[in-house]
Amino acid sequence: MAAGEREYVLGDVAGAGSHVLRALAAAGSDRLGWANGGSARTIRRTWLDTFDWRLYRAGLTLQQVIGSGQPQLLLTDAGGAVVAAERLDAASRPRWPRLAAQLPAGPLQAAVAPVVGVRALLPVARAISKVGELQALNEDAKTIARLAVDRMAVTYPARASVPARLTLVPVRGYQGQAGQVDRAIGTLPGVSASHGSALEAAFAAAGLRPGDQPGKSAAVRLAPEQPAATALAAILTSLLDSIEANVPGTVRDVDTEFLHDLRVAVRWTRSALKLCGDALPAGLAVEFRPEFRWLGDLTTPTRDLDVFLLGYERMTSRLVGASPADLSPFRDFLTASRAAAYHQLAAGLRSARFGRLRSNWRAALAGVRPTGRLTVAGLADIKIAAAHHAALRTGRKITASSPPESLHDLRKRCKELRYLVEMFGSLHDPARLSLAVRELKALQDCLGEFQDAQVQRAEIASMAAQLLDSQSASAPTLLAMGEIVAGLAVRQSRARAQFDGRFADFAGPGSRARMGGLARTSRA
Amino acid sequence: MKILATYNIKGGVGKTAAAVNLSYLAAGDGYRVLLWDLDPQGAASFLFRIKPRVKGGGKALIRGQRLIDDAIKGTDFPGLDLLPADFTYRNLDLVLDSAKQPAKRLASLLTPLRREYDVVVLDCPPSISLLSESVLHAADLLLVPLIPTTLSVRTLDQLTGFVAGFNGHQPDILAFFSMLDRRKRLHTQIMADLPARRCDVAAAAIPALSVIEQMSVQRAPVSAFAPRSTAARQYRELWHEARQRARLPDPAA
Numbered sequence: 087m088a089a090g091e092r093e094y095v096l097g098d099v100a101g102a103g104s105h106v107l108r109a110l111a112a113a114g115s116d117r118l119g120w121a122n123g124g125s126a127r128t129i130r131r132t133w134l135d136t137f138d139w140r141l142y143r144a145g146l147t148l149q150q151v152i153g154s155g156q157p158q159l160l161l162t163d164a165g166g167a168v169v170a171a172e173r174l175d176a177a178s179r180p181r182w183p184r185l186a187a188q189l190p191a192g193p194l195q196a197a198v199a200p201v202v203g204v205r206a207l208l209p210v211a212r213a214i215s216k217v218g219e220l221q222a223l224n225e226d227a228k229t230i231a232r233l234a235v236d237r238m239a240v241t242y243p244a245r246a247s248v249p250a251r252l253t254l255v256p257v258r259g260y261q262g263q264a265g266q267v268d269r270a271i272g273t274l275p276g277v278s279a280s281h282g283s284a285l286e287a288a289f290a291a292a293g294l295r296p297g298d299q300p301g302k303s304a305a306v307r308l309a310p311e312q313p314a315a316t317a318l319a320a321i322l323t324s325l326l327d328s329i330e331a332n333v334p335g336t337v338r339d340v341d342t343e344f345l346h347d348l349r350v351a352v353r354w355t356r357s358a359l360k361l362c363g364d365a366l367p368a369g370l371a372v373e374f375r376p377e378f379r380w381l382g383d384l385t386t387p388t389r390d391l392d393v394f395l396l397g398y399e400r401m402t403s404r405l406v407g408a409s410p411a412d413l414s415p416f417r418d419f420l421t422a423s424r425a426a427a428y429h430q431l432a433a434g435l436r437s438a439r440f441g442r443l444r445s446n447w448r449a450a451l452a453g454v455r456p457t458g459r460l461t462v463a464g465l466a467d468i469k470i471a472a473a474h475h476a477a478l479r480t481g482r483k484i485t486a487s488s489p490p491e492s493l494h495d496l497r498k499r500c501k502e503l504r505y506l507v508e509m510f511g512s513l514h515d516p517a518r519l520s521l522a523v524r525e526l527k528a529l530q531d532c533l534g535e536f537q538d539a540q541v542q543r544a545e546i547a548s549m550a551a552q553l554l555d556s557q558s559a560s561a562p563t564l565l566a567m568g569e570i571v572a573g574l575a576v577r578q579s580r581a582r583a584q585f586d587g588r589f590a591d592f593a594g595p596g597s598r599a600r601m602g603g604l605a606r607t608s609r610a
Numbered sequence: 611m612k613i614l615a616t617y618n619i620k621g622g623v624g625k626t627a628a629a630v631n632l633s634y635l636a637a638g639d640g641y642r643v644l645l646w647d648l649d650p651q652g653a654a655s656f657l658f659r660i661k662p663r664v665k666g667g668g669k670a671l672i673r674g675q676r677l678i679d680d681a682i683k684g685t686d687f688p689g690l691d692l693l694p695a696d697f698t699y700r701n702l703d704l705v706l707d708s709a710k711q712p713a714k715r716l717a718s719l720l721t722p723l724r725r726e727y728d729v730v731v732l733d734c735p736p737s738i739s740l741l742s743e744s745v746l747h748a749a750d751l752l753l754v755p756l757i758p759t760t761l762s763v764r765t766l767d768q769l770t771g772f773v774a775g776f777n778g779h780q781p782d783i784l785a786f787f788s789m790l791d792r793r794k795r796l797h798t799q800i801m802a803d804l805p806a807r808r809c810d811v812a813a814a815a816i817p818a819l820s821v822i823e824q825m826s827v828q829r830a831p832v833s834a835f836a837p838r839s840t841a842a843r844q845y846r847e848l849w850h851e852a853r854q855r856a857r858l859p860d861p862a863a
Binding site: 156227228229257258 | 640683861
C-alpha cells in the first residue's frame, strides 16, 4: 500500500460507485480540480495460495492481475505493501496449479519459494472488477491523488458481489494536499473506511474462511464423557473428510503433499481400527480393515518414489567420488517408475472399489450409536496405556544382535502410540501432551532414520538390478548408486548407535510418568 | 540501477527535452525512474507541473542534511518520479567544493536509491564545473545532444577527451543529433560524415520541430501528448539505443 493510501467501502447510498466519482467531481474548488481517468478498466484477479494456506498464514497475499497492460503476479504483505512483482509474458502465462520452482526466476519466486516449499500454488479465489478512475488536481493542474472505484464480482469459489470499494492513493510528495481529497470523500453519504483487504472482502462474499485446512488430520474436539463409540466414529469421520479432501489433488497430481496427507489420514484410520476397533459396533472394524489396508498399499509405491525424488538434490550433493551427472539414468528411472506408480494410484483412487469404500464407510460411521458405558476418556486411557506398554515391551527385547526387523517392529508400536496420543489429543492439556511425547518423538526420529535408510538401501539395490537387467545404466551410474547406498549405511549405523540412549530415555521413569499422566488428565 | 545524464557544455541544445522524454519512455517500459532536475532554471520541473523548490535547498541535499527520499515528487505518470530543481542549485559548485571528494558526491548521494529505482536520469545545467564533473563521475551513460555544427562537434571531441582522462570509472557516451534542420546543408553533411568517424553517435536524430516547443505549453513530454509525432518516434528510437548502450536489463516488474 502506498504512503497515505486509504480505502473506503461504498454502501448502498453510494450505489454503483460512479455516483461517488461524479459527486466528488462536482465538489471541486479553486484549489482542487478533477480529471477523469478515462473509461472504466476491467481487471481479472486470481488469488493464489497453497491448499493449506501457507502464504496466508505467513501474512502474504499473491495475486495474478490481468488488466489492459501486461499481466503480472503481485505479492503483498499484511499491510498491503508490495513485496515483489513479476510481469508475465502473455504467451507463457502460468497455468495453475504450479510449483514455486516453476514460477519465473526473480525476486517474487525467491520470496514465495521458501514459504510454500513443495506445495503447489492454486487459485483460491477469482474476481472480475470494473475499475473507474479519477485524478485530483491542484491549482497547477498537477495530479496530487488518484481515486479508483472498484466494483468487484467474485466468480470463484462461489459467485458473489462485493460492495464497491474506493481507494485514494496520494501521489508521492503530495500527501499533505491529498488530505483535502480525503476530507471531500468524508462528506459523501454511504462511504465508510474499509477495515479489510479486497481479498478478505472476496473471501467473505464467497463464504470462504481463509486458513481452513480441510486435508489435515487433526485431533477432533472431544468431551471426556462422550460415549466411546460415537466419539471414535467422529474421529474416523473427520479422517475420512481428510482422505476425501486430498483425493482430487492426488488424482490431479497437483503436488506431493496431497498424497502425503492422504496417507497420514489412512494410517490414523488403520491404527484406530486396529487398536480401538473393539469400541465400535461388532464386526465394523473387521469388515473395513482389509479395505483400508488395500488403500494404504495402493499409495505406498508412489510415496516411496516421491521421497526419493524430493530428496534427490540432497542425495546427489553428498556424493564424494561420483558426480551428479553419473546418476542421471537413476533419476530417469525414478521418474519413469514414479509415473507408472502414479498411474496405478490414480486408477485405484478413481475405481469403483474406492468409491464403495468411501460411501460405505461414511454410512457405517453415521450409523454408529452409543454402546455400553465406556466413555472416550476411558477408551483413551486404556488404549494409550496398552500401546505404551506394547512399545516398552518390544523395545526392551532389542539387544545389540537384534535384526533390523525388531527395530522396525518397535517403530510401528511407537507410531501407534503417537497416533493414539494425537487422536485423543483434545482430552489432554496441550502443555502436558507436548512434554509427554518429547522422548517418544526423539525415539521415533532415531527409528525413522534407521528404517528409512534400511528401506532405501534395499530399494536402491533392487533398482540397480532392474537397471542392469534392462542395460540402461553404465558402470559409473551403478558406482554412484553404490556410493549412495554406502552413505545410507553410514546414516543407518549412526542411528543404530543412538538407539540405546534414545530408548533408555523413553523407558526411563520420568518419561513413563509423563506418558502415564496423560491417562489421568484425560479423566480429569 | 543505471544513471543516465543529459549533458552538454552549451545551453539550449535539447538536454531537458531529451531528459524528460527519455524518462517518460523508460517509465512506460516498466522501469522505476527518477529524473533529477539539476538545472536551477527548473525547466524539467516546470514541464511536469512540479514546483521547483526543495526544502533546505541544494545545500541540504548535497550535505545530506535532508534525505533525497523526502524531496522526491511523483509525476502524473506511473513509475516516474522527479527530484525538483531549486534556485539554490546555482550555488551547487560552492557546496560541492566544501564537501569531501566532491567529484564522487553525487554518486554517493544516489547510492541509497538503488533498491527503489532502475533508472536515474540527471538533467544537467549547461556548464563545465565541479557539478558537471560530479555528474560525469556518477553517470553510466552520458547522452550528449549535438546540434550538427562544426563547433558542436569540436565540443564533443573535447568532452570525450576529458572523460578519457578519468581514472577509474568512465561513463559511456552516446551523442545524438538535436535540433536538426534538414534544410541546412551543414546539418545534413555533418549527419552523414560524423557517424563514419565516431561510433558513439546515435542513429536517432531529434529534429527541430514546433511540437517539441509545445511541451512548455502542454507541460508534458511530447511522447505523452503527441505519441505519433515524428519527434516522439525519434525520442523512442533514441531511448531504445540508450537502453541498449546502458545495458539495462528488462524491468523486473
